[in-house]
Amino acid sequence: MFESQRAFAIFSIIAGVIICFRGYRLFKVVLGIAGFIAGAALFYHLGAQYTANMIVLVILTIFGGMIGASLSMAFYYVGLFLLGALAGWQIGFLMSTAINMEFIIIIPIVAAVIAGFLACFFQKPIIIAATALIGAWSVVTGGFYFFGTGIIPIDLFRDPFMLVESLRETNPVVILAWIVLSIAGMIFQFSCREPGMSGAKGK
Secondary structure, eight states: OHHHHHHHHHHHHHHHHHHHHHTTTTHHHHHHHHHHHHHHHHHHHHHHTTOOOHHHHHHHHHHHHHHHHHHHHHSHHHHHHHHHHHHHHHHHHHHHHHTTOTTOTHHHHHHHHHHHHHHHHSHHHHHHHHHHHHHHHHHHHHHHIIIIIOOOTTHHHHOTHHHHHHTGGGHHHHHHHHHHHHHHHHHHHHHOOOSSOTTOOOO
């Protein structure tokens, strides 16, 4: 079980760096990664309702991730909406934490829906912002796992409050690390003047 959690954390950090700093340029790859994360999180959450067997959960997680990645890459706008929704979920989490309303789940849900639709209409800026936010969160969640939180990083896309609640005294550090890394990712991506974008269909 420990090794599985460590593997999830390492994958989260590596994928997060790629998404945060190269998300727009490698958009089709990022769509696959985002779809994998969303599908894996969904199947893991559903499986956890019925079993605590880590082997079964790992199999379900990988299976769900493959389905999510396939759908995201096969249906462009579905993946684009999903990418925006993931970023919106994280923003909603930050808003809830900032106003001390951590258990009002409606805020992340509304933010996810709005961001998902915005991603479909304003593709380039939303893609860059979304990939920077999602990638930074992946790095932060994976990194703080090694600080002894004991939380599987993939759980934090479903319930980000788990990290904040387990690190009450370092809450500002978690949020600040995410914000700083997100801004760095956005600046880097906007500053890159490379022709074209792998897998994207619009500006």
